[in-house]
Amino acid sequence: MNAEHHAAFATPGLHDRSGKRYSLDDPRWRGDDGSPLAVSALPGLRPEQIDTAERSLWRYHAVLPVPAARRVSLGEGCTPMVPVDWAGRRVHFKLEWFNPTSSFKDRGVSVMMSHLAAHGAERVLEDSSGNGGSAVAAYAAAAGIRAKIIAPAATSEAKILQSRAYGAEIELVEGARDQVSEEAIRQSERIPYASHNWHPMFLQGTKTIAYEMWEALGFTAPDNVVLVAGAGSNIIGCDLAFGELLAAGQIERRPRLFVGQPEHWATIADTFNGIDPARRGERRPTIAEGASIARPVRLPEAVEAIRRCDGAAYAVPETEIYAAVRALSARGLYAEPTSSVAAATLDHFIATGEIAPEETTVVVLTGAGLKSAEKMAAVFAGPGDDAQESSSTR
Structure with missing residues (x-):
């Protein structure tokens, strides 16, 4: 990566729907306007920037706004x-x-958990109908971070078992997916929220x-x-x-x-x-x-x-x-x-x-x-x- 391209990645930020900007170091999970956050536009990748020695999604670390040296990875990506x-x-x-x-949730959770771990997270909360919770539980375990997963009571048993196996605390909530999300948002006031739906x-x-x-x-x-x-x-x-x-x-x-x-x-x-x-x-x-x-x-x-x-x-x-x-x-x-x-x-x-x-x-x-x-x-x-x-x- 040349110096000009490196500089373009040096200071990415976050913004909400109103256009207000925030630092990547801000631990918030939504904007002051209540809307989800997004990462500011990043330059695209050129073929020569791919780290071909890396067999995971981190081969594209040049377009990921997380320090590659702090990655939490289990070898995700490079799927057939x-x-x-x-x-x-x-x-x-x-x-x-x-x-x-x-x-596929492992892709997003690897980058999200890498960001959270780099910022000192010790505990995280996720709400999921199954796959997202399994992924957060796995990557939290890999990072040495405690995880709590809130899931619908009707979630497939295999997905709940997987999250439990990784050591996550599980709370099952009656009702539809939206009721689960509402409960997670209530609990996010005391546990850092690592929602795969909300986290940029x-x-x-x-x-x-x-x-x-x-x-x-x-x-x-x-x-x-x-x-x-x-x-x-x-x-x-x-x-x-x-x-x-x-x-x-x-x-x-x-x-x-x-x-x-x-x-x-x-x-x-x-x-x-x-x-x-x-x-x-x-x-x-x-x-x-x-x-x-x-x-x-x-x-x-x-x-x-x-x-x-x-x-x-x-x-x-x-x-x-x-x-x-x-x-x-x-x-x-x-x-x-x-x-x-x-x-x-x-x-x-x-x-x-x-x-x-x-x-x-x-x-x-x-x-x-x-x-x-x-x-x-x-x-x-x-x-x-x-x-x-x-x-x-x-």
């Missing part, structure tokens, strides 16, 4: 991107269950998935990226990275982001499509538990990211999520129902013609089916395959 024959076309599936705790450093970690796509495709961007969204961190992370690469002249245009959410939890998709989410009536339980977030903290940012790349969003019916789990498993990909929402979204936009056969498309599978054993059992104990077929199996 496997080409698969899907509906007669070649589609790349990014297998995020190769991360240490078997989900989490997004800095999630953006590395897009840098990996760029590097794996010979330093070019794909035409399309297909994502499942709960709170939308992968949407915003991809927007950040591809925006940095575009500003640095490393790609010619942003990939289109195609986003799917469970039908009755589709706040981002509905808002993007000009639909009032309240029109769907009472929210129904979904097998895609990790995406059942009614009020995403960064809703405006997620919607704007989809608009910025001329993307699209889809509210996925429950039957199509079941079908996608089956279709993925039939190809050897044992993805949890939450990440299978992305495959159902792929089917939808192939059917509409918005994803063309000749385009390079990457689908992100966020977590492993092994982490949702009860939900996977429900899929394969449910109606027969004929009732659950999708366009991908035709």
